[in-house]
Amino acid sequence: xxARRGTVVVSAIAVxxxxxxxxxxxxxxxxxxxxxxxxxxxATAPPEVSAAEVADDLFGAGVPTAVGSTSGDVEGGGGxxxxxxxxxYAVDAYADxxxxxxxxxxxxxxxxxxxxxxxxxxxxxxxxxxxxxxxxTTQERLEAYVxxxxxxxxxxxxxxxxxxxxxxxxxxxxxxxxxxxDPATTAVTVEIPNLPPIDDVPVTRHDAGE
Amino acid sequence: xxxxxxxTVPSRGTATLALLAVVLVAxxxxxxxxxxxxxxxxxxxxxxDGTEVPLQGRFAYPTxxxxxxxxxxxxxxxxxxxxxxxxxxxxxxEDTVGMGFGEANPFPxxxxxxxxxxxxxxxxxELVDVGTLQGFRPLVVDGQALTSSSTxxxxxxxxxxxxxxxxPELPEGTTTVDVQIGRGAVVADVPVGDGALAxxxxxxxxxxxxxxxxxxxxxxVGAADPAASTFDLARRTSDVEGVAQSAETAEEVEVTLxxxxxxxxxxxxxxxxxxxxxxxxxxDIAARGTGTVVITGHxxxxxxxxxxxxxxxxxxxxxxxxxxxxxxxxxTFTTAGKGESAPVASNATPEGQQANRRVxxxxxxxxxxx
Numbered sequence: 001x002x003a004r005r006g007t008v009v010v011s012a013i014a015v016x017x018x019x020x021x022x023x024x025x026x027x028x029x030x031x032x033x034x035x036x037x038x039x040x041x042x043a044t045a046p047p048e049v050s051a052a053e054v055a056d057d058l059f060g061a062g063v064p065t066a067v068g069s070t071s072g073d074v075e076g077g078g079g080x081x082x083x084x085x086x087x088x089y090a091v092d093a094y095a096d097x098x099x100x101x102x103x104x105x106x107x108x109x110x111x112x113x114x115x116x117x118x119x120x121x122x123x124x125x126x127x128x129x130x131x132x133x134x135x136x137t138t139q140e141r142l143e144a145y146v147x148x149x150x151x152x153x154x155x156x157x158x159x160x161x162x163x164x165x166x167x168x169x170x171x172x173x174x175x176x177x178x179x180x181x182d183p184a185t186t187a188v189t190v191e192i193p194n195l196p197p198i199d200d201v202p203v204t205r206h207d208a209g210e
Numbered sequence: 211x212x213x214x215x216x217x218t219v220p221s222r223g224t225a226t227l228a229l230l231a232v233v234l235v236a237x238x239x240x241x242x243x244x245x246x247x248x249x250x251x252x253x254x255x256x257x258x259d260g261t262e263v264p265l266q267g268r269f270a271y272p273t274x275x276x277x278x279x280x281x282x283x284x285x286x287x288x289x290x291x292x293x294x295x296x297x298x299x300x301x302x303x304e305d306t307v308g309m310g311f312g313e314a315n316p317f318p319x320x321x322x323x324x325x326x327x328x329x330x331x332x333x334x335x336e337l338v339d340v341g342t343l344q345g346f347r348p349l350v351v352d353g354q355a356l357t358s359s360s361t362x363x364x365x366x367x368x369x370x371x372x373x374x375x376x377x378p379e380l381p382e383g384t385t386t387v388d389v390q391i392g393r394g395a396v397v398a399d400v401p402v403g404d405g406a407l408a409x410x411x412x413x414x415x416x417x418x419x420x421x422x423x424x425x426x427x428x429x430x431v432g433a434a435d436p437a438a439s440t441f442d443l444a445r446r447t448s449d450v451e452g453v454a455q456s457a458e459t460a461e462e463v464e465v466t467l468x469x470x471x472x473x474x475x476x477x478x479x480x481x482x483x484x485x486x487x488x489x490x491x492x493x494d495i496a497a498r499g500t501g502t503v504v505i506t507g508h509x510x511x512x513x514x515x516x517x518x519x520x521x522x523x524x525x526x527x528x529x530x531x532x533x534x535x536x537x538x539x540x541x542t543f544t545t546a547g548k549g550e551s552a553p554v555a556s557n558a559t560p561e562g563q564q565a566n567r568r569v570x571x572x573x574x575x576x577x578x579x580x
Contacts, residue, residue: 046255046262051419054258055370057248058268058283059305092398097340097388099398110277121555121565127394134450143446145338147345148459157345157441159338161271161394162321168277173270175396177338177388179445206399 063103063171064089068201071107074194077114083107086192087171091133091203093185098142098178100133100190103171104164111167118163118193127158128174134189134197137182141191144176183207251285258419261409264288267389267397273304273314275393280304280314284370286389286397289337289380292406294431295349295356296377298335298389299407301370301418302363309371310364316392317360328354330361335375338388338396343443343460346377349426349434356426356434362414370418376426378436453487462574465491469507469525469567476513478524480532488529492536495573499541503573505529510563511550523547529569541573 066087076082085107092099120129132141147157159177181188181203190198249256254265266286272279284302291297304314317332327333327348333355337346348355358373365371380387380402389397411421444464448455455466472484480488495503507522507529526545534543555562 046257047249048257049249051258051370051417052368054249054251054256054263054265054285054301054418055303055305055368057251058285058370059303059368061268094399097398099388099396106277121559121561123556139450141448141450141452143448145340145343145345145443145445146457148442148444148457157336158394159388159390159396159443161396162275164272164277165275166277170277172272172277173281173395175269175394177340177390177396177398179340179447 064101067091068190068198070192070196070198072195074111074117075114076117077112080111082109082111082167084111084167084195085171086195086198088190088198088201091188091190091201092206093181093203094206096180098133098181100131100176100178102174102176102190102192104167104174104192105169105171106167113164113166120193124156124163126162127160128163128176128193130191130193131160131176132191133178133181134191135181135185136188137185142178142181144178261419261421263419264407266400269300269389269391269395269397271391271393271395273316273392274318274320280307282309282314282316282392284391286391286400287372287407288403289387289389289400290403290405290407291380292376292425293428294379295425295434296337296346296380296402297406297425298337298375298377299372299422300335300374300389300391301372302391303365303368303370305368308365308367308369311361315360316363321393322360326350326353326355327357330359331355332358332360332363332373332375334392336390337377337380338390338443339380339384340388340443340445341384342381343445343458344381345441345443346380347439347441348375348377349431349436349439351426351430351433356430358415358423364415365417371415372418372423373415374423374425376431376434378439449487453483454491458575462572463494465571467491467529467569467571468564469509469569470564472569473525473528476521478521478528480528485532488532489536491571492533495533495541495571496536496538498575499537499573500576501541501574503533503537503541503543503571505533505543505545506570506572507545507547508552508554508566508568508570509550510566511553511557512563515549519547519549521547522549525569529571533571 068088071085073081074084085105087103089101115125118128132143134141145159161174164172185203187200187202190201251265251268256263264287266288268285270281270283272281282302282304284300287299289298302316307313309316317334321334333348348357357375363371363373384402386399386401389400406425407422409421410424414423416423442459444457444459446457453468453471457464505526507526509518509522526547530543530545553566555565557563
């Protein structure tokens with residue numbers, strides 16, 4: 001193969017590869033082992049994929065795009081104050097619950113999250129005390145569900161991720177399950193304790209029919 | 211690594227172009243049922259080596275809660291009604307060091323509650339039923355959770371293995387639940403299906419796509435006490451100003467009223483701002499309240515015990531004077547003052563003192579929750 005012909009082939013491969021990437025928006029595309037089944041999909045048959053492809057989708061997802069963010073200083077361990085960044089990735093509204101996905105990171109080296117960091121007057125050691133969403137339609141503040149058998153004991157189970165022990169340069173993933181939003185609500189305020197509130201966070205609706 | 215990177219480029223130029231052109235035409239942009247162009251991990255079903263694999267939502271959490279920890283990632287396969295119990299199936303793994311002894315531990319000791327669920331059990335999993343305001347933890351027999359053992363959850367980097375847990379039977383009308391795994395990561399709105407997944411394989415934690423693990427046998431399920439693994443949840447809401455905070459269970463509502471707004475400082479005289487808040491509480495009591503409404507006043511620790519006791523009683527009576535006439539005939543009222551004896555926060559800080567100055571209104575409800 002001549003050098004010129006080789007250059008053309010490489011260029012063509014690059015164009016085709018670019019087209020492939022464009023078709024998928026840069027997201028993963030089935031490999032050869034699964035393309036045969038996927039190329040002839042039926043109305044009912046699920047697509048054939050390998051376990052590695054499922055794992056690739058799971059592990060290769062990366063950090064989601066933020067739909068809201070805030071930053072501020074919080075008290076960490078050892079009497080130090082540290083900068084913290086927060087990003088909200090989604091506020092998913094279902095008919096009878098709301099799921100908030102968000103991340104926290106240190107803005108200034110590693111930050112030890114002390115027992116009293118991200119707490120309110122009740123000094124919850126395990127959860128972000130006071131994490132809430134404000135629904136502008138109902139003018140209600142919604143907080144996580146809590147296990148009433150241990151409420152007030154400082155270790156009550158909540159429907160949120162446990163508080164991080166330390167924060168570093170990468171966003172630490174968190175989720176929190178809250179009561180439902182009003183069906184008409186399209187944006188909310190997210191309140192993370194010790195940080196400025198995040199206004200106008202768009203809501204993704206998963207109500208019946210959507 | 212995305213799957214596009216798995217296309218290998220043959221060495222022959224013309225043949226390469228032809229092959230790539232065929233691939234470009236034949237390969238769809240994404241599998242059926244995909245979101246974001248990839249596999250739909252939230253609401254999809256795929257066939258992995260002939261095994262049908264439901265996918266109901268992903269989760270992620272750093273193993274021990276430290277910033278530098280390996281991140282456990284996984285996907286919930288489903289929640290199913292089985293004989294005498296409810297089964298949860300999920301897969302999990304870690305993509306840098308893998309999971310297992312000496313590697314990433316998905317259920318470290320600080321989240322295991324070994325005194326209840328036994329050592330080395332994948333017991334930090336819960337089901338949440340927001341419809342009935344109940345939560346469910348794994349069934350326990352002889353001090354051991356009916357779940358996968360965490361020591362069985364071994365996987366190489368980037369590999370997923372399947373785990374399971376058994377919970378009490380869900381209420382009959384429950385069609386979806388929320389799942390919490392590991393360090394409390396939530397997968398929301400998981401549909402409740404029927405029957406255990408098949409085919410069942412002998413491995414305790416099979417690699418994803420090779421079959422499903424066996425659940426605990428029926429005699430163990432029958433020996434468990436479902437009530438011990440069931441807990442009540444409170445739904446917590448408040449008005450934007452935080453004057454009235456409501457914690458509602460399936461049977462009862464507790465409204466905590468901020469005495470700093472309801473009353474003038476050190477007084478039992480209701481402020482002008484109190485009226486609309488108390489009207490809202492009365493309206494809810496009139497709509498669905500039943501039995502006895504208990505109104506209790508509390509103070510911070512400033513001042514003498516005797517003065518605080520009197521102030522708390524007077525404030526409870528002041529709230530009664532507004533609620534009773536507007537709450538209908540289906541309920542009766544009782545009042546109490548607890549002075550500074552029942553704080554909910556430390557009196558060492560101004561914020562704590564403010565939280566302790568409160569009046570609570572507790573009433574039973576009938577009918578559906580709001």
